[in-house]
Amino acid sequence: MWGYVGRRILVLGPMLVLVSVVVFLxxxxxxxxxxxxxxxxxxxxxxxxxxADARSALGLDRPLGAQYLGWLARAVRLDFGTSxxxxxxxxxxxLYYLPATLELAGVSLLLTIVVSVPLGVLAALHRESLLDxxxxxxxxxxxxxxxxxxGFLLVYAFSVQLHWLPxxxxxxxxxxxxxxxxxxxxxxxxxxRLLRGSLLEHLxxxxxxxxxxxGIRERWxxxxxxxxxxxxxxxxxxxMHIGELLGGAVIVxxxxxxxxxxxxAVSAIYNRDYPVMQCFTLLMxxxxxxxxxxVDILYAWLDPRIRFGRENTA
Amino acid sequence: xxxxxxxxxTELEIAAFGPHGSLPLVRGVSLSVLANRVVGLIGESGCxxxxxxxxxxxxxPGNLRRTRGEVFLRxxxxxxxxxxAMRRHCGRSVAMILQNPMSCFDAVHTIGRHFRETVASHGxxxxxxxxxxxxxxxxxxxxxxxxxxxxxYPFQMSGGMLQRVMIALALLLEPPLLIADEPTTDLDAVAxxxxxxxxxxxxxxxxxxxxxxxxxxxxxxxxxxxxxVMREGAIIERGPVTAVFAAPRESYTASLLRAHHRLDRxxxxxxxxxLGPAAGxxxx
Amino acid sequence: xxxxxxxxxxxxxxxxLVVIGALAAAALLAPWVAPHDPTAIDLARKLQPPxxxxxxxxxxxxxDLWSRLVYGARVSIGTVVAxxxxxxxxxxxxxxxxxxxxxxxxxxxxRACDLFLTFPTFILAMFLIGVxxxxxxxxxxxxxxxxxxxxxxxxxxxxxxxxxxxxVLAARVAGTSRGxxxxxxxxxxxLAQLAILATLDxxxxxxxxxxxxxxxxxxxxxxxxxGVMINDARQYVWTQPALILYPGLMIxxxxxxxxxxxxxxxDVLDPVVRTQGA
Numbered sequence: 036m037w038g039y040v041g042r043r044i045l046v047l048g049p050m051l052v053l054v055s056v057v058v059f060l061x062x063x064x065x066x067x068x069x070x071x072x073x074x075x076x077x078x079x080x081x082x083x084x085x086x087a088d089a090r091s092a093l094g095l096d097r098p099l100g101a102q103y104l105g106w107l108a109r110a111v112r113l114d115f116g117t118s119x120x121x122x123x124x125x126x127x128x129x130l131y132y133l134p135a136t137l138e139l140a141g142v143s144l145l146l147t148i149v150v151s152v153p154l155g156v157l158a159a160l161h162r163e164s165l166l167d168x169x170x171x172x173x174x175x176x177x178x179x180x181x182x183x184x185x186g187f188l189l190v191y192a193f194s195v196q197l198h199w200l201p202x203x204x205x206x207x208x209x210x211x212x213x214x215x216x217x218x219x220x221x222x223x224x225x226x227x228r229l230l231r232g233s234l235l236e237h238l239x240x241x242x243x244x245x246x247x248x249x250g251i252r253e254r255w256x257x258x259x260x261x262x263x264x265x266x267x268x269x270x271x272x273x274x275m276h277i278g279e280l281l282g283g284a285v286i287v288x289x290x291x292x293x294x295x296x297x298x299x300a301v302s303a304i305y306n307r308d309y310p311v312m313q314c315f316t317l318l319m320x321x322x323x324x325x326x327x328x329x330v331d332i333l334y335a336w337l338d339p340r341i342r343f344g345r346e347n348t349a
Numbered sequence: 350x351x352x353x354x355x356x357x358x359t360e361l362e363i364a365a366f367g368p369h370g371s372l373p374l375v376r377g378v379s380l381s382v383l384a385n386r387v388v389g390l391i392g393e394s395g396c397x398x399x400x401x402x403x404x405x406x407x408x409x410p411g412n413l414r415r416t417r418g419e420v421f422l423r424x425x426x427x428x429x430x431x432x433x434a435m436r437r438h439c440g441r442s443v444a445m446i447l448q449n450p451m452s453c454f455d456a457v458h459t460i461g462r463h464f465r466e467t468v469a470s471h472g473x474x475x476x477x478x479x480x481x482x483x484x485x486x487x488x489x490x491x492x493x494x495x496x497x498x499x500x501x502y503p504f505q506m507s508g509g510m511l512q513r514v515m516i517a518l519a520l521l522l523e524p525p526l527l528i529a530d531e532p533t534t535d536l537d538a539v540a541x542x543x544x545x546x547x548x549x550x551x552x553x554x555x556x557x558x559x560x561x562x563x564x565x566x567x568x569x570x571x572x573x574x575x576x577x578v579m580r581e582g583a584i585i586e587r588g589p590v591t592a593v594f595a596a597p598r599e600s601y602t603a604s605l606l607r608a609h610h611r612l613d614r615x616x617x618x619x620x621x622x623x624l625g626p627a628a629g630x631x632x633x
Numbered sequence: 634x635x636x637x638x639x640x641x642x643x644x645x646x647x648x649x650l651v652v653i654g655a656l657a658a659a660a661l662l663a664p665w666v667a668p669h670d671p672t673a674i675d676l677a678r679k680l681q682p683p684x685x686x687x688x689x690x691x692x693x694x695x696x697d698l699w700s701r702l703v704y705g706a707r708v709s710i711g712t713v714v715a716x717x718x719x720x721x722x723x724x725x726x727x728x729x730x731x732x733x734x735x736x737x738x739x740x741x742x743x744r745a746c747d748l749f750l751t752f753p754t755f756i757l758a759m760f761l762i763g764v765x766x767x768x769x770x771x772x773x774x775x776x777x778x779x780x781x782x783x784x785x786x787x788x789x790x791x792x793x794x795x796x797x798x799x800x801v802l803a804a805r806v807a808g809t810s811r812g813x814x815x816x817x818x819x820x821x822x823x824l825a826q827l828a829i830l831a832t833l834d835x836x837x838x839x840x841x842x843x844x845x846x847x848x849x850x851x852x853x854x855x856x857x858x859x860g861v862m863i864n865d866a867r868q869y870v871w872t873q874p875a876l877i878l879y880p881g882l883m884i885x886x887x888x889x890x891x892x893x894x895x896x897x898x899x900d901v902l903d904p905v906v907r908t909q910g911a
Contacts (some may be wrong), residue, residue, distance in 0.1 A: 054746055058760070065764030133456035175896075178891035182880025183838050183847045183863055191874045227643040239410065247408050249463075250440035250517060252470045253433070259466070260455050267457075282755025286844055290867075301848050304763040316752070323753045339502050340456055 039335050043328060051324065055110070059103050062309055069093055072307045076119040076324035115317075116310035117274050120303070125314045129296055133318070135205055139287065140210055140280045143219040147276060151223045152269075155230030156262070162235065162282055170227060177224030182283055186217040186290035203292040214291045218283050222276040229272055233265040240264070267338050274330040281319055353424035355526040355558035356382040356405070356443070361418030363397070363404045363582075374413070375400055376582045384525060385556040389573030389590065391563060391605070397582040402528050406437045406445065423525060430476035441471055442521035448531035450511035460514055461499035467521055486517040490547055509540025516547060520555070527551075528560045533568055545571050563582045564607045565611040570594065649893035656887060659706040667700035671857040680873055692862070693869060693877055701857040702883055708858045709887060712773055712842050717831045719777035720784055724827065725820075728788025733796065733815060743789070749782035758841060762850045772851040776841055780834070784827060791823045807893070833895040836888035843884050859884045 050170045062069075070089040074081045090096050094105060102124075109115070154174075158167040193213060194202035201210050237243065238261055246256045285297030292298075296315065303311035335341045363375035372428040377396040382388045389392075390398050403409050405420050407430070420428040422442040427435060427614055447453050454463060461483070468479035480499070487495035503511060512532060515621040519527055529548065549572055552559055569576050569590060577587040578599065586599045598602045660667055661666035668688070675695035683690045688697040733740040749757070761775035795801060795818070804814050843860030852858040854865060859880040866876035 050747065050751055053744075054751055057748060061761070061764045067766075093817035095389055099803060151799065175892070176889070178884055179836060179892050181842065181843060181847075181881060181884045181888070182858070184877070184884060187863070187867075187870050187874070187877045187881070191877075195874075241447070241449070241452040242455040243412075245407060246445060246466075246604070247436070247456070248406065248439055248445045248447070249467045250436050250438070250470055251466055252434070254468065258459070261459055279755070281753045282759075285755065286847065289848060300759070301850065304850060307763070312760060312763045315685055316756060317865055319756045320752050323756075324751060334896075338457055340504055343502070343505070 036335060039342055040332055043331055047324060047328065051321065054320055055107070055317060056103065057232040058313055059106060060099075062313055063099065063102070067307055069309050070095055072309065073119050076306060076308065115314040118303070118311050119308045120306055120311075125310045127301065128311070129314055129318055132294060132299050135293060136281075136284050136288065136297060138205075138286050139211070139214055139218060139293060140277075141256060142215045143222070143284075144276065144282055145228055146215055146219040147222045150219070150294075151230060155227045155269075156234065158227065159234035159238070159265075160257070161232045169229075171231070174224040174227040177220045178228070180220065182217050182221060183286050183290055185220060186213070186287060187212045188288070189217060205293055214287050215291055217290070218280060218287045221283065222279055225268060226272065226276070230265065230269050233268050234261060237261045237265045257321035263337070267334065270330065270334050270337060273333075277326040277330075278323055281323060294340040353421070354381045354383045355423055356380065356560060357419075357421040358401075358405060358418045358422075360438050361401065361404055361415055361420065362416045363400055364416050365408065366412045366414060367432055371416075373416075373505045374582050375404060378418070378582075380577065380581075380584075380586055382526060382558040382560050384558045385552065386575065387552060387559040387561055388578040389561045389563065389569040390567065390579055391569055391576055392579035393564055393605075398564075398579055402445065402530050402562055403580075405528070406443065407432060408439075437471070440467060440519075440524065441522050442524055443526040443528060444522070444524040445528040446512070446515045446519050446532050448533075448534045449508075449582065450515050451503065451508055453515070454511060456502065456504050458502075459499065459504065460501055460506075463518065464499065467518055471522055473522075476599065478523065482521055483517070486520050487514070488521065489551070490514070491515045491543070492517075507540070508536055509543060512536060512540065512544055513547065516544075516551070520551070523555075525556075526558045526560070528562070529619070530562045531562070531564070532561075533565065548572060557573075566594075566605065578605070584599045645893055646897055649890045652886060652890035653894075656710055656890070661704050661707075661709040663704050663707045667697075667703040669697035669700040671696060671701040671704040672855045673697075680869075681751060685859065690875065693873075695866065698876070698879060700861060702859070702879060704857040705880065705883065706887075707860045708769070708852060709839060709842070709884075712769065712852075713835055713839050715773045715836055716777050716780075716842070717835065719773065720781045721824075721827060721831060723777065723781040724784035724788050725823065728785040729792055729815060729819065729823070730867060731785070732789040732792025733811070733819070739789075746781050746782040746785050749779070750786075752779070752836055754779045755841060755844070757849060758845060759848075762845065767850055767853055769852050769856065772842055772845055775845070780838065784830065787830065787844070788823055788827060791826060792819055795819050829898050832891070832898055836891040836895065839884070839888050839891070865894060 063087060070086050070093060073083055073089050073093060079085055094102055097105070104241075106116075114128055117123060118125050121128060154170050158170040161167055178220055190202045190213065193200045200213055202213075204210055234268060240261075243260050246260050251260075284295060285301060287293065288295040288298040289301065296318075300311065300315040302308075303315065351616075358380040359425060360593060361375060361378045362373060364371040364373045366465070378397075378401055380388065380390070390401070392398050400409070400413065403625065404415055404418075407415075415428065418428065419426060422438055425442075426617060427438055427442075430438075436587065454460070464483040464486075465479045468482060473479075473482075483499060484495040487498055492498050492513070498506075498510075498514065503616075506514070506528070532548070533544055536544065545568065551557060552572075559572075573590050575588065576590045576593050577584045578593070578601070579585070580601050586593060586602050588598065593602065597606060673696060675691075676694065678691050679693055680694040681687060681691040681695075687697045687699065689702070690833060692698055692701070703874060727742050727746070731739040752760075757779045758775045761770060761778055763772040798818075801818050804818060805811075842851060843858065843863075846858050847861030847864045849864060852861050854861055862880035863877050866873070866880075869876050884896075
């Protein structure tokens with residue numbers, strides 16, 4: 036088990052370094068001149084002298100490799116530069132806004148699991164019943180719904196018309212309800228369909244027949260043999276959900292004026308605030324990678340075939 | 350011995366139900382297995398042999414159902430039982446071993462777990478109690494280190510080993526009847542021989558009644574006392590093995606035997622010189 | 634959904650195909666179908682309710698809502714088609730090369746794929762917009778570049794399987810050049826599988842496109858795009874929710890229309906490919 040985990044971590048280190056290289060290079064080769072952007076955002080007229088000064092201040096006159104290594108040396112010390120707009124350390128700003136995003140994404144993930152697992156199980160066990168058909172219709176509908184549309188519909192219904200819930204901002208639990216539902220909907224619906232499909236497949240597995248042949252109690256047949264196997268693909272899909280949640284959080288934060296890191300990043304991208312863009316992308320990627328690692332560990336714990344290096348048997 | 354047969358099936362019928370009506374798959378099958386006797390059920394793939402076995406246990410899949418017939422285990426009628434009541438007989442009054450053992454074990458659970466839940470589901474003592482039963486059962490099927498086996502996962506073992514574990518699980522609750530559905534298909538020749546020898550010795554030692562389902566005539570010849578020939582869902586011929594094989598009444602049975610002998614003869618022709626003079630004897 | 638062939642299901646499929654047909658028609662025939670110029674600003678007639686001439690009313694700049702929706706179909710369909718085409722080209726190129734060449738080329742290309750797969754998709758798309766700038770073309774590039782890696786891996790897996798097929802081995806023995814084998818024997822089945830997979834994903838990609846546009850990072854106003862229209866109408870959620878309702882409804886119906894046949898295709902899909910997906 037720990038050998039498996041160790042191997043995964045060993046692969047991640049170089050990959051993250053590569054990610055930082057790619058992000059760095061893309062920014063340098065991409066649109067715009069950082070010096071020009073810097074001057075624009077500082078509201079300094081871009082005279083040739085000012086440009087030259089800005090270039091040397093930002094270290095843009097050095098060779099690319101040296102620039103990257105300089106950046107890396109600073110990054111290791113957790114210095115990701117200063118924002119062109121706010122003039123504050125980038126990492127500090129991002130970490131200031133990050134907890135709000137993590138709260139939103141975390142609650143949404145919890146909501147996804149708490150809603151999708153029981154519904155998926157019930158739908159599969161009571162196939163073709165009213166509950167099953169209703170669940171399937173709702174799940175299919177939810178998968179097609181744009182979150183930015185749903186968010187506004189919910190705001191209109193529950194804030195504008197009914198005055199039950201606040202339309203924006205972060206505060207107590209009431210403020211979390213609409214944003215979390217908006218963010219969680221897509222993942223919940225995907226999960227319900229996935230779990231239901233997986234369960235239906237495993238209900239007819241040979242191992243289930245063999246369990247019944249041995250006279251195993253029905254509760255154990257469903258719980259131990261069907262469910263534990265059926266949950267495995269759902270767990271592996273968690274990683275994908277986390278990616279969607281991190282991305283979707285950006286949109287939800289804009290709709291509900293949630294003071295998270297996504298909202299900050301969108302304005303940074305609009306302003307071409309390169310240090311923020313760079314750090315934001317890296318930060319979210321590191322979080323994503325970390326979550327995927329946790330999911331992989333959970334997966335290995337659930338499925339012994341992975342631990343023994345025998346993926347895709349059966 | 351005039352005790353009840355361990356298994357008695359009368360006029361069993363199984364049909365598949367679909368949107369356009371029902372299709373009979375097993376028609377009027379009657380069987381009887383006495384203690385310490387092996388009854389073979391032979392036929393080609395798709396003739397309904399496995400369905401008959403599942404029908405006896407009341408474990409038919411999805412849209413298949415028993416439409417007629419009676420099943421008696423040790424004289425007790427079980428065809429009228431609800432699934433939960435029937436469950437108590439599965440493993441206790443009748444045990445079944447299936448083909449392709451690798452797909453039957455649950456890969457996320459250890460072998461030990463499989464033993465524990467079998468014992469616990471039938472209300473027998475678990476804490477450590479299952480270990481003794483498991484150890485003796487595994488020992489009986491030829492494992493010298495049962496404790497090591499209990500800690501393994503199914504995918505860490507070979508097909509032959511798993512088939513033996515399956516037999517051990519079947520013996521765990523000391524059932525009087527064993528249904529063996531194609532126990533040697535999917536196994537290599539050496540594993541096949543081991544399993545057949547094991548079944549023969551178990552039958553003698555425990556006085557088991559065995560319903561042996563297979564498409565392989567040599568397996569029948571090796572183990573069975575009586576044989577029933579099944580074709581398209583119905584039993585067309587039955588009798589003692591030697592009688593049926595020596596003088597089949599039905600042309601279908603005769604053609605099965607001919608096909609088997611031809612294969613056997615070709616085998617001996619091509620390998621005759623290599624096998625040596627001892628190979629000249631008839632294969633049965 | 635697994636109630637195969639039920640009349641409800643078949644009815645939905647027909648409905649979905651009709652919707653897709655209507656959207657395609659709207660996209661192609663927009664200039665003739667839309668009653669007004671979607672970009673014609675007329676502040677005197679802003680925020681009008683549905684009335685004669687303006688079937689659904691006007692937006693905050695006096696533009697006809699219905700015309701903008703129709704032209705929006707053109708943008709959405711066109712964008713998605715371009716994205717799918719680009720993804721197909723990229724993933725085929727990389728996947729076939731990696732699968733067929735093998736060796737260090739394969740290893741290198743797969744590391745590149747892994748690299749792209751390390752990023753969360755939407756965040757990467759946002760970053761690429763930051764690098765490339767906003768606008769329709771850049772949205773197409775950004776979304777294509779975030780999705781191609783997943784497809785490339787599948788192409789590679791398919792190529793590896795096909796490489797071992799007997800008819801390919803026979804062709805090699807007969808001396809056929811590698812290029813010709815690739816084009817005539819390997820490419821067609823791979824392309825077919827890939828087309829099916831891409832269809833499954835169209836709804837998802839459409840949501841990303843309109844999502845980016847909603848954030849102001851995609852298609853820019855005044856180009857009529859449904860996501861942009863929702864963004865424009867944000868401030869009117871209290872007074873004129875219809876301005877948000879209709880564009881969102883269009884996105885919702887379009888995505889659903891693509892998801893329904895996608896579901897049907899998924900049942901047809903080779904299980905090998907299916908297990909390689911999410």
